[in-house]
Amino acid sequence: MSFLTIENLSAFVGPAPILRDVSLTVTAGEVRGLVGESGAGKSMIGKAVLGTLPPAVRVASGRIVLEGEDLLAMRPRDRRRVIGARAALIPQDPLTALNPSRRVGPQITNRLVDILGWTRHDAQVRALELLDEVHIPEPERVMRAYPHELSGGMRQRILIASAFAAEPRLIIADEPTTALDVTVQKQILRLIREMQARHGTALLFVTHDLGVVSKICQSLTVLYGGKVLEDTRVGDFFAGPTHPYSAALLAATPKYTDPDASLTPVPEAVIDGVRAEIEAFDRMHGHV
């Protein structure tokens, strides 16, 4: 049963398409990777689901169905309620994802109060448990800290705790380790995997790192220029991708077995092929 279904989603900034007929599904409890180079439209897909698209972006067509509710057809207020109760975000940049002028504690407890209608006291107790669950030492002290007093890894742990706080059924993790030190990246990745398994949350994991995908995802969507090039099981993908771009991407990824092997960048010819594919798509749909 699919838990999140995106069907033929198209979005524009002015006349320029940024999402082209995107379809993807996440089934309950599954981890789906969303892979593509920077600017491919990965974050826009997450924002479309969460209803936080920038004002310049216009959704032209398509459906986003979350647990049977057609989000784009709903009134904004109802949509926010549905999304708030069922979905959450682990953001890319833990610095801008916490309000710099407020203490950490209320930023976690507010979610429980806002979404689940809990009392401040219950929320406080739960927040301490959550901080403990994401392996933060001295949770009481951290709750009273301002974000700038904490390290990037610590902030990301807090954001993970706060994403899982209201027990959402779906979490969108938008390159959650990109802004962190390499040593911290592994810990955070392990933590997300651990939390996801324990809570049985469906996870849409945005990344440009196929190595990460091979470790934590069951299925995979490859995106280029806002267009889905490949949608497959992770096992099948690593056994042999069907699209030339995915194959080149896989070849360009450093092997964990042989990290010193020289990297082959995605060949120009392959990129040209993908561009031609996208131009053909745009002509067919009448976007200049």
Add this chain to the structure above:
Amino acid sequence: MADARGLVKRRAGARLWLSAGWLTLLALAAVFAPLIAPHDPLAQDLFGARLPPFWEHGADAAFPLGTDSLGRDVLSRIIHGARVALGVALIAGTLTCLIGALLGLIAGYFRGWPDMVISRFVDIWMAFPPVLFAILLIAVLGTGLSSIIIAIVVIDWTRFARVIRAEAMSQGAMDYVASAQVAGRKRFSIMLAEILPNVLPTIVVLLTLEMGIAVIVEAILSFVNLSISTDQPTWGSMIAEGRLSIHQAWWVLVFPLITLFLTVLSFSQLGEGLKDHFDPVLR
């Protein structure tokens, strides 16, 4: 790093305390003017006219900053003048800030049509040269303290609106705002609880600058006699009168001028100091 921060802190502390000290002194003087002013600021004494300040030959210790060409006590007039200056600063500054900051927050955070309407207004408003605008307003409203306050608010709200709009817009693009939206919070409550604290340092700086501007505007309008009736001493009217007797009695001009200067400087320094004080990263 820690040392640099300490230095920034200490410097910010010094100017914060100096400016706050001067303004507090002035505020006390304004509130208790009738009690602490040594003389009636309007009492004339043509035989005691143009007495020099206390350190000069021929001074009268009862008039420490001297007297003007009508024999009125300069110190008492400065103390009473603080009432008008600070009153205008407080009322005009606060009103301008409330209106401008609120509209700026709404435009910057809500975007869309509220932003369109407010930004158009700001653009049109700023196309008027402020001095002409002020003279026009005073001509319509008539002279007087309330006209001055209204003129300041009407002309200067755009200063707040424009800056706060830009800040609210950049804050609104941050992920913590998106998270609050995803959590289903009401947008107005997000604006006040999440955005406002982050633009508060800027609001404080603008507010104190505006208070300084209000003091200057009032002084200028007093100087050209567009402010209040002449029997209420103001720094601007003192400067205007002092200018006429600069060669015979420089102190009539210089003391109110120094007071005005220190006050405007203090307002701007207070703003800067408070900004650092409010900034959670520097704090």
